[in-house]
Amino acid sequence: MSAAAEPGARARAVGIVLVSHSAEVARSVAELARGLAAGGAVAPVAPAGGGPDGGLGTNAEEILTAVAAVDRGAGVALLADLGSSVLTVKALLEDGDLPAGCRLVDAPFLEGAVAAMVAASAGADLEAVAAAAGEAYAYRKA
Structure with a gap:
């Protein structure tokens, strides 16, 4: 399902773009984050x-198309998996190719995406969405 057609999507929510070297990974992480943030x-994303x-x-x-699809005027958080994904987003930001209000978020890809989705779905602003995603670095599994 495309981000633009998501039923129940908040009108002015922060949008989220997941940039990965793998189309399948990006789609799967988006699906997981969407599913875990569901309930309203x-x-x-x-x-x-x-x-x-x-x-x-x-x-x-593809990044530019994804940003356009999720931009509702409240900002867009971009999470990138590694290497050239990060560099590509940085270049788009530095060159002014992305709209104002776009931000590369320093966060782990999967956990950060889930935290960002939950925060954005709860109505958090871009700063709070970025902070929630970044806090995922502190998640400990043991």
Whole structure:
């Protein structure tokens, strides 16, 4: 389901874009985060994964399309998995290709995505969404 057509999506919620080297990973993490944040209105989330040829890699055009799909005017949090995904988002921000209110969030990809979705779905602003995602670094499993 596309982020633009999500039933119950908050009108002015912070949007979330998940940038991965793998289209399947980006879609799966978006699906998991959406499912774990469910229970009411869910913030818009879009995956942006894989290279232009459909293989592994990063695609700037897909990131721009994903941002446009989730931008509701409250800002967009971008979470990237590693390496060139991070560099591509940074380049888009530095070049002014992303709309105002877009922010690369320093957070673990999976746990950060879930925390960001929960916060955004609860109506948090971009700063609080970024903080919630970043706090996922402190999650301990043992």
